[in-house]
Amino acid sequence: MTTKNSIGIVKTKIFKSSNSLRLQSGKVLKEYSLVYETYGKLNAKRNNAVLVCHALSGNHHLAGKYSSKDKHPGWWDNLIGPNKPLDTNKFFVIGINNLGGSDGSSGPKSINKKTNKPWGSKFPITTVEDWVNSHEALITYLNISKLAAVIGGSLGGMQAIQWSIQYPEKIEHAIVIAAAPNLTAQNIAFNEVARQSIITDPDFNKGNYYEKKKLPKRGLRIARMLGHITYLSDDVMGSKFGRKQKNKSYQYDFNTEFEIESYLNYQGDKFAEEFDANTYIRMTKALDYYDPANGNKKNLSKIFKKIKSKVLVVAFTSDWRFSPNRSKEIVKALLDNNINVKYAEITAASGHDAFLMTEPRYHAILESYFKEMLRN
Numbered sequence: 001m002t003t004k005n006s007i008g009i010v011k012t013k014i015f016k017s018s019n020s021l022r023l024q025s026g027k028v029l030k031e032y033s034l035v036y037e038t039y040g041k042l043n044a045k046r047n048n049a050v051l052v053c054h055a056l057s058g059n060h061h062l063a064g065k066y067s068s069k070d071k072h073p074g075w076w077d078n079l080i081g082p083n084k085p086l087d088t089n090k091f092f093v094i095g096i097n098n099l100g101g102s103d104g105s106s107g108p109k110s111i112n113k114k115t116n117k118p119w120g121s122k123f124p125i126t127t128v129e130d131w132v133n134s135h136e137a138l139i140t141y142l143n144i145s146k147l148a149a150v151i152g153g154s155l156g157g158m159q160a161i162q163w164s165i166q167y168p169e170k171i172e173h174a175i176v177i178a179a180a181p182n183l184t185a186q187n188i189a190f191n192e193v194a195r196q197s198i199i200t201d202p203d204f205n206k207g208n209y210y211e212k213k214k215l216p217k218r219g220l221r222i223a224r225m226l227g228h229i230t231y232l233s234d235d236v237m238g239s240k241f242g243r244k245q246k247n248k249s250y251q252y253d254f255n256t257e258f259e260i261e262s263y264l265n266y267q268g269d270k271f272a273e274e275f276d277a278n279t280y281i282r283m284t285k286a287l288d289y290y291d292p293a294n295g296n297k298k299n300l301s302k303i304f305k306k307i308k309s310k311v312l313v314v315a316f317t318s319d320w321r322f323s324p325n326r327s328k329e330i331v332k333a334l335l336d337n338n339i340n341v342k343y344a345e346i347t348a349a350s351g352h353d354a355f356l357m358t359e360p361r362y363h364a365i366l367e368s369y370f371k372e373m374l375r376n
Contacts (some may be wrong), residue, residue, distance in 0.1 A: 017137055023128050028213060029124070035101075053163075054075075079366065096135055102280075109210065135159075151161040154178050179330070182291035191284040203215060225264045231351055236317060244258065276288070280343075301332075317347045346365070
């Protein structure tokens with residue numbers, strides 16, 4: 001049973017490339033697989049495809065459900081579907097699980113044919129640039145010569161930026177949401193603390209924990225708890241939890257006393273059951289490494305000279321991890337090159353996670369932008 005705004009039941013697909021992929025690290029993947037999903041139909045001109053790039057803990061499952069028993073749809077189901085802002089009646093939407101991912105694409109969990117064992121620590125670190133190259137291989141396989149748009153939030157927004165730099169002839173629009181041209185020292189620091197919580201977990205075993213069947217859940221849950229704090233704003237945490245207690249009075253021990261503690265423990269436990277620790281530390285490294293300007297803000301304008309796409313940049317006022325000022329750096333570098341760019345700064349209380357929420361003005365802006373794309 002589906003509604004008019006639901007994609008309904010969806011299926012996962014696998015793209016297997018026998019072509020080698022040289023990574024930024026200098027290492028080479030002789031072959032690789034990408035798990036992906038598509039929604040809607042590719043039109044006769046094959047010019048209505050929109051690639052959605054996922055953030056750190058995302059995947060290819062953007063919308064719909066795998067069965068009627070699924071409790072939760074894809075992670076951007078509020079945005080993607082029939083008559084939704086990214087309308088699958090009009091656009092052919094593609095979601096990909098990045099290389100090194102936790103959900104089926106070639107990564108630490110997948111089998112290394114040389115050893116017939118999981119790659120584990122031997123799987124190379126991949127970067128945003130590597131992901132974009134692998135995306136392009138899939139797009140070519142789908143016989144799409146030019147994407148109508150590439151869209152993503154956070155780390156996904158960085159991929160949208162890189163698509164417009166790396167393949168300027170193959171993208172019409174880049175939609176960059178809650179992103180930045182690189183990480184600040186503070187953000188790199190958060191990522192390092194998260195990685196250390198995983199790497200120092202006694203069950204991590206230098207990344208080779210699959211065969212022992214004892215996963216480094218303690219480290220991963222702490223990493224997720226830390227990350228979750230940075231994704232939310234102080235206002236939303238205050239309004240949702242404040243100083244609410246689980247019990248009527250303090251217990252004077254180290255068990256959970258406050259609702260916010262209970263919430264973080266729940267999020268950490270849930271994530272540790274679902275996500276791969278090796279993937280998490282690699283995704284945070286990709287975030288750290290991404291810097292098209294190589295540490296010099298002035299270089300960003302030079303790099304952006306390559307861009308030929310139109311760009312929409314969206315930021316949220318309460319996002320302190322990727323603040324609006326970081327988005328404005330992107331906008332300035334685009335304007336320095338007279339690139340067609342639109343900027344929207346949304347007043348929202350949800351912090352960095354606002355890009356995942358159903359905020360009316362935010363969705364209205366995206367819906368308007370996609371409709372304008374169809375008219376032009």
